[in-house]
Amino acid sequence: MAPELRFAPGRAPRLPIWSAPMAGGPSSTALLAAVGAAGGLGLVPAGYLSADAFAAKLDELEAASDAPWGANLFLPGPPTADPEGVAAHAAALAPLAAEHGVELGEPRWEDDAIDAKVAVLLGHEPAAVTFAFACPSSELVGRLREGTGAVVVATATTPAEAAEATAAGVDALVLQGAEAGGHRGAFVDDRAFPGGGELVPLLELLRGARAASPLPLLAAGGLMDGAGVRQALDAGASGVQLGTALLCTPEAGTSDTHRRAILDRRYAGTTVTRGFTGRPARGLANPLALAYPDAPSAYPEVHHLTRPLRAAAAAQGDPDAVHLWAGEGWRDATEEPAADLIARIAREAGLA
Template sequence: MPHNIFGTQVIAAPMAGGTSTPAFVTAVHEAGGLGFLAAGYKSVAAMQADIRAAREAGARFGMNLFVPDPAQLAPSAAALAGLEEYRLRLRPDALRYGVEVPPLRLDDDDEWEAKVEALLADPVELVSFTFGLPGAEVVRSLQRAGSAVLATVTTAAEAALAADQGVDALVVQHGCAGGHSAAFLPDSPAGPAVPGSTAELIAAVRSAVGLPLVAAGGIMDGAGLRRVLAAGAQATQLGTALLRTEESGARQLHKDALASPHFTQTAPTRAFTGRTARALVNEFVRDHPDAPEAYPAVHHLTAPLRAAAAAAGDAERLNLWAGTGWQQARAGSVAEVLAGLLD
């Protein structure tokens, strides 16, 4: 078994959009885990401010970056037509709140190069990547700067490609995980009924590569943790299990929805961002089953609707990210939830 570079068996997932705050990451650290800040959707300055805040609090932490997809940033004529059609279909949702659906935005690469340069100039202990691979040159540069590099993968095939780029470890995400799928190969499973279990996926990746593995998806208790460790993971990455905690930066509306009997299932959807993400099934998910695959263009189209829904306390039109084990998510402090997991 490779050396455990994480120093813990519990990692808090980088949850972009405001959930993984420096205070949340600090609480995870103080409870014996390792938290990841999320650079996604943030400016370089905001990412750097989060790093400073976590350091000042004395926390160990990592930073996660979104890898841009060149094909999504330069869509075909057919893809553009699909986006314009979806924009029209969103108008009734916008009218409900008195907001406008914005024009298409196709230039957002999440400040990719500037964020990489900032992390090279001021290195953090661990850097992870989601939605693709950063390239061997970026991996080597970060490692030379002193960072360990993790790639997020969803299949053994993706794991092999990541290993070829020289990363230090892999986050292996099963399709039952909440939020965005990290899949970057076209045949990666992300349907409503994903095959196998997280432990089985870990075993498959373990047989394909020799890197340290972090299991992500569906781990909600100590039994789940033990299963993935037995399958070959060194640690587990928790997202949904920590969403309802006091220190989580998730909206209270989201936290309440996770505990509400009104919501009875999750499903993968592109309706909110144009990238497959598992969420509680609400009216917006049901109304837009065929949203185009176009991230982050769809994210920008729906942003005013989501903000208005949140302001109105309307959980039916908010992106309620949740893994399949959401009903086991507990309220309370991060320390209490992690203590229950590690018992």
């Protein structure tokens, strides 16, 4: 029997289904409210937002929905040790940026305003706070738990990371299988691996993490229907996190260019690339994703470098030069309303 996730009174979602925190647009307020209304838990992505914008996003969601919600924070890594690699990547991308009528951005390191965003959360009552890109310190875990009453959750991609996060005192783990779309949550981006570390399939990761940790586990990666959700729950997950399954719902803030690339099956499959942001991320295998297998490990420096190019490509309807994050189950994405999708998956998984 999977361990139970213990939420503060009145903050437990009706269903063990969370929406992945898809930063940069897809996790719109409309999507999170729809997920909450359907009985799931919508996660507000703080990534890429200023602290003030993050606070406004929380206020907007609380005004739109009385359902429980959670939030996700990016934990900063060190500045890049490869400035020469970043400069070479910029030189390679400059002609493509010019073709799209823009100049590349200035590569720079930042901590994503983590302290200010924690302070914002301390003024709210989230059901859960999740972390990505590193293991939170035990001090930060305790401060958020005591200050908000939230379940504090780390994202792990290997059994070793699951054990490390458990030792830090988190309450639960999101296990990001190899199939998952978007940025890999590896604690350290190891250049020896295309995925920043070992790419462990979800069911194998569930088995390994269960041996390494007694905590409740949330399964993420390639889950597109109730059969997959039921398989994850039967393998020991206490809940699941859906991302790609929600990308093409009407409520999602996914760009038209991204949405059409998925629904039109424009590309043959997915790949993991550092070419867009300097951190491994799984997306559709478009030309830019495939063109730079040796892109530097330099997040967020490369993210800031390529941002004008990616924004221009999206606005111009050019899917070949924009990040199209998607998991391996992307071919099963539908356009059904989010509440209908959650209800269908819950029914298929025997949760309704």
